Amino acid sequence: xxxxxxxxxxxxxxxxxxxxxxxxxxxxxxxxxxxxxxxxxxxxxxxxxxxxxxxxxxxxxxxxxxxxxxxxxxxxxxx
Amino acid sequence: xxxxxxxxxxxxxxxxxxxxxxxxxxxxxxxxxxxxxxxxxxxxxxxxxxxxxxxxxxxxxxxxxxxxxxxxxxxxxxxxxxxxxxxxxxxxxxxxxxxxxxxxxxxxxxxxxxxxxxxxxxxxxxxxxxxxxxxxxxxxxxxxxxxxxxxxxxxxxxxxxxxxxxxxxxxxxxxxxxxxxxxxxxxxxxxxxxxxxxxxxxxxxxxxxxxxxxxxxxxxxxxxxxxxxxxxxxxxxxxxxxxxxxxxxxxxxxxxxxxxxxxxxxxxxxxxxxxxxxxxxxxxxxxxxxxxxxxxxxxxxxxxxxxxxxxxxxxxxxxxxxxxxxxxxxxxxxxxxxxxxxxxxxxxxxxxxxxx
Numbered sequence: 001x002x003x004x005x006x007x008x009x010x011x012x013x014x015x016x017x018x019x020x021x022x023x024x025x026x027x028x029x030x031x032x033x034x035x036x037x038x039x040x041x042x043x044x045x046x047x048x049x050x051x052x053x054x055x056x057x058x059x060x061x062x063x064x065x066x067x068x069x070x071x072x073x074x075x076x077x078x079x
Numbered sequence: 080x081x082x083x084x085x086x087x088x089x090x091x092x093x094x095x096x097x098x099x100x101x102x103x104x105x106x107x108x109x110x111x112x113x114x115x116x117x118x119x120x121x122x123x124x125x126x127x128x129x130x131x132x133x134x135x136x137x138x139x140x141x142x143x144x145x146x147x148x149x150x151x152x153x154x155x156x157x158x159x160x161x162x163x164x165x166x167x168x169x170x171x172x173x174x175x176x177x178x179x180x181x182x183x184x185x186x187x188x189x190x191x192x193x194x195x196x197x198x199x200x201x202x203x204x205x206x207x208x209x210x211x212x213x214x215x216x217x218x219x220x221x222x223x224x225x226x227x228x229x230x231x232x233x234x235x236x237x238x239x240x241x242x243x244x245x246x247x248x249x250x251x252x253x254x255x256x257x258x259x260x261x262x263x264x265x266x267x268x269x270x271x272x273x274x275x276x277x278x279x280x281x282x283x284x285x286x287x288x289x290x291x292x293x294x295x296x297x298x299x300x301x302x303x304x305x306x307x308x309x310x311x312x313x314x315x316x317x318x319x320x321x322x323x324x325x326x327x328x329x330x331x332x333x334x335x336x337x338x339x340x341x342x343x344x345x346x347x348x349x350x351x352x353x354x355x356x357x358x359x360x361x362x363x364x365x366x367x368x369x370x371x372x373x374x375x376x377x378x379x380x381x382x383x384x385x386x387x388x389x390x391x392x393x394x395x396x397x398x399x400x401x402x403x404x405x406x407x408x409x410x411x412x413x414x415x416x417x418x419x420x421x422x423x424x425x426x427x428x429x430x431x432x433x434x435x
Contacts, residue, residue: 037239037313037314038122038239038313040313040314041313041314041317041353042122042353044314044317044318044321044357045317045353045354045356045357048321048357048360048361049356049357049360049361054318054321054322055318056318057312057314057315057317057318060314061314
């Protein structure tokens with residue numbers, strides 16, 4: 001399926017164990033305590049499974065905010 | 080691909096050995112208070128990791144596996160004319176561990192012995208070499224040992240690797256003709272991308288220690304080690320795997336002129352549950368044709384594929400008349416795959432409708 005911000009943020013909230021409402025587009029990823037190496041790998045698995053997209057780790061590392069992370073997913077083409 | 084080729088290489092027997100000591104999720108949570116044992120089990124699929132004792136090394140695990148192979152598969156050390164030891168954690172930089180194993184097991188001195196320096200893909204490469212030596216007529220019987228004690232390289236305070244890796248060994252007897260009980264091997268698919276080297280690395284050895292000063296660290300094996308611990312960039316390894324492995328499986332099926340439903344059982348390197356799940360779903364392999372075998376020992380590097388295969392045989396999931404895909408991938412980056420066809424005995428082909 002094509003990613004929408006609402007769907008993406010619901011899945012991200014599950015990974016980092018936060019409320020959806022707390023993950024606004026301008027929320028800094030560094031301020032999300034559970035956004036760690038395991039969360040990143042889980043996020044890559046979700047991107048593959050849900051959106052059929054392979055996301056490059058350096059693009060994830062470059063994302064500063066929740067909104068940036070969504071842009072990374074959105075701009076990858078389905079594989 | 081005829082099963083009547085008398086030199087067609089196959090597997091006669093497999094035996095495994097795991098160290099006694101176990102590092103379970105409760106111990107993990109004690110060492111890393113931020114980790115939730117339930118979440119670890121759910122995501123990486125591992126409840127406990129088998130860890131070698133401080134004085135127990137890869138050759139010890141390999142020899143124990145080999146002894147149990149000799150005890151169970153109707154062969155003796157004297158039957159072996161080549162031993163291949165595959166590991167990322169050999170006993171010494173030199174001599175080759177395979178040479179030491181020749182003496183420890185009392186293999187004949189006319190036996191060839193080499194080390195293969197590969198990890199998660201190594202079982203496929205070691206089997207491929209054994210099969211080629213046999214099918215070319217150089218030897219009759221190869222003992223393939225895959226053993227790793229990565230715990231020696233794990234920094235005790237690095238949760239990302241301690242969550243995943245365990246120690247273990249497997250011994251596989253590769254032979255030909257009617258001796259090959261578990262069937263034929265091949266075709267073979269291999270691949271390498273050394274650009275991935277830095278993403279799973281121990282910066283030891285001559286170049287490593289000249290670039291990165293050795294330090295003393297407490298290892299997961301419970302002893303202090305002078306050198307560098309393993310460093311893993313999990314996201315990079317995961318990204319590589321998602322690209323390389325589906326292509327590898329497609330290449331294998333094409334090489335064998337098979338469709339995905341012609342393979343009865345897919346036995347992948349047991350990296351971690353999340354990686355296996357993601358690969359399985361990308362490849363659209365149903366769960367009943369896919370092996371998960373890591374909960375009780377962790378990711379055992381070069382030993383993981385034969386441990387999973389031995390378990391599939393023992394539990395009856397892999398049976399006569401079936402075809403299994405063996406798929407390895409990881410450190411290097413290196414990847415490889417082959418098929419194991421457990422043939423139906425001559426004269427009963429019609430019963431099973433065999434295509435082998």
